[in-house]
Amino acid sequence: MGHNTGHSAKRQGKTRILVVDDETYIQHVVHLKLSNAGYEVLTASDGEEGLQMATEEQPDLIITDYQMPFLTGLEMCQRLQQNPATASIPVIMLTARGFALDDADLRSVNILKCLGKPFSPRELVACVGAAVGDKTVA
16 A cells, blocks of 8 residues: 555646635636636635635635735635645735735745736736646746
8 A cells, every 4th residue: 555645645637726806806817817727726705715615625726815804815824824734735915006915924824926916817827837836837
């Protein structure tokens, strides 16, 4: 029997990405772009739902808005960080223009990158590709 190293085996097939944003329009655009790029996309509408879905679905990457009801994106990341099952999931944070998180905040919660809104969907797809080590996305 092969011994399990404790890390769940990579699902065969698509990289799974959780998009957490209270703006339906953003959810829709991101879902469309990432689906077209070949990713499996899950969506949640606020930090609490995002936290629950991340725990249940174990996505490969989370894209979250900073400003949301219930939990901000940062608070959600802090909660994810406290749970060993979700602590290693990388995050791309979307923030309103002019809003900056300091680097220490980012590093402490596994946020790889902050993109300001309005963001370029192409740039987002490129960031996702880099984050999940996907060589197929140009």
